[in-house]
Every structure is written in C-alpha cells, then in structure tokens.
Amino acid sequence: MKEVEINAQIATALSSLEGMASVEADETLLDSILQRIHAGEMIPMRTVWLAAAGFALIVWVNIACVVFNAHPKHESAASATIARTYLNSKG
Amino acid sequence: MPKDHQKNKATEQTDEFRQLFQLYKNRVLNTALGLVQNRQDAEDVTQEVFVSLYQHLTTFRGDAQLLTWIYRITVNKSLDFLKAKQAKKRSGFIVSLFGGKTEAEKPVDIPDFVHPGVLLEKQEAATALFKAIQQLPESQKVAFTLAKIEGLSYQEIANILQISLSSVESLLFRAKQQLQKILHDFYTNEFLK
Numbered sequence A: 001m002k003e004v005e006i007n008a009q010i011a012t013a014l015s016s017l018e019g020m021a022s023v024e025a026d027e028t029l030l031d032s033i034l035q036r037i038h039a040g041e042m043i044p045m046r047t048v049w050l051a052a053a054g055f056a057l058i059v060w061v062n063i064a065c066v067v068f069n070a071h072p073k074h075e076s077a078a079s080a081t082i083a084r085t086y087l088n089s090k091g
Numbered sequence B: 001m002p003k004d005h006q007k008n009k010a011t012e013q014t015d016e017f018r019q020l021f022q023l024y025k026n027r028v029l030n031t032a033l034g035l036v037q038n039r040q041d042a043e044d045v046t047q048e049v050f051v052s053l054y055q056h057l058t059t060f061r062g063d064a065q066l067l068t069w070i071y072r073i074t075v076n077k078s079l080d081f082l083k084a085k086q087a088k089k090r091s092g093f094i095v096s097l098f099g100g101k102t103e104a105e106k107p108v109d110i111p112d113f114v115h116p117g118v119l120l121e122k123q124e125a126a127t128a129l130f131k132a133i134q135q136l137p138e139s140q141k142v143a144f145t146l147a148k149i150e151g152l153s154y155q156e157i158a159n160i161l162q163i164s165l166s167s168v169e170s171l172l173f174r175a176k177q178q179l180q181k182i183l184h185d186f187y188t189n190e191f192l193k
Helices: A002-014 A028-041 A045-090 B002-036 B039-055 B063-097 B120-134 B138-148 B154-161 B165-192
Strands: none
Touching: A002 B120, A002 B165, A028 B002, A028 B039, B002 B039, B002 B063, B002 B138, B039 B063, B063 B138, B063 B154, B120 B138, B120 B165, B138 B154, B138 B165, B154 B165
C-alpha cells in the first residue's frame, strides 16, 4: 500500500510541470540592462589616470636618457684609456 | 557629419536590441529561473545574457543561430552563477572555521522553490520535483530543464548543448531515472515522518 502511494506521488511530481505558464519578464529589466551597457561604454576615470601616468613616465625616462647620455661619453673614453694602458703594460 | 552618423548607428543598435529583448526576454528568464530556481538570481542572469547579446549583436544575423546562441549563453551563465554561489558558500565555511559567523553556519539544505508559473494544485508536487532537479548532475539538469520547462525538442537541445541527438535521449532517460530515485527517497522519508 505504502509503495503504491509513493509511486503515485512520484508520478504526480514528474507530471507537475505540465501546463506550466511562462513567467513574464519585468519591463524595468531592460532599463537596468541598458544602464549597465552604457556605463560599460564610458571610459573609467582610472583608465584615464593610468594612461596619463604612463605617458608621464615615458617623458621622464626620455629626459633621464638625454641627461645621462652626456656622461657615458667621458666615462667610456676614460675606460678605453685605462684598458689601452693596461694592455700596453702587458705588452 | 560623421558624429551624426555614429549617433544614428548607436540609436539603430539600441532599437534593434530593444526588439530582441522583447522577443527573447521570457525565454531567457524562464530558462534561467528553471536552473537557478530563484526569481532575483534569474533576473541577474538575464541581465548578464542581454549584456553579452548587445556586445555580440553585430556577429549574429541568422535567427535560428541567434536563438540557439541565446539559449547556450543562458545555460552557461546560469551554471556559472550556481558555481559562484557554491564557491561563496564554501569560502564562507572556511571563514566559519576561523570563528567568523557566516551563512555556512546555517544547516545545508536546498531551499524550497515555488515556480510562479506552476498551477496552484500542482505546486507542492512541483516543489518536490524542483528540489530533486537541483540534485541532478549538471548535464542532466540542463537537458531536463530545456525539455520540460522550455518545451524544446530533442534536436533543439542537441544544437544548444552541441551534442548528438542520441546523447540528449540518453541524458533525459538518465535524468528521469535519477529523479524517480531521488523522489522515491524523499517521499519514503515523508511517509515515515
């Protein structure tokens, strides 16, 4: 008796989705989606700041290269003289 | 002049998107609702799906291809949502091990889900069925939801899941067997109470 009753309940559960109505989506959902889309299309301020910082870094590196380029010339000449003197002394 | 052209193009795209939303909103919401079994969560998934749709709008032109893609992305987003929810619960459990109070402290139980579309006299039975569906393996759950809630044909399900027709038949057969087993245990326990 018990098993028969359980089987009947299983059958009822399995057929419970028959005749089910479709759930209607809320119209406000579209507004939320469009808001999200348009917010995503705008460039975030953080990106702008990062780009500006990157550009400033490139300029600074360039200036640093120009300044330090003046010194290596003397240094390399001095190094060459020392090397030449060393090699000469070795014969 | 090019700015006007750009503006017109954007408006045109938004209008096309509005039309698509009206066409597919209920299919997306119902599929997501069947899988995540919570109205608020299903609406979140629906938003995700339509944002993706907007981003890929220019890629799709064929209607049949678009519908299959919409179903596929709805399934994927719903499953991702469920995985994220599970992961959150698990991380909550770890926090609770270190003395934090989280949701994981509540007993682990699948919440009752009353589908708003189910007929009133069938709601109790449907709640038991939805609880059983949640315990199915992922692929069986998806195939069963698409077949029984969305009423899709085996061929449509095969296209969405990118599997063969015989695989769909096999998935649905195993899902039904598994559901019968889960429901049998459930009603036996109810009977003993």
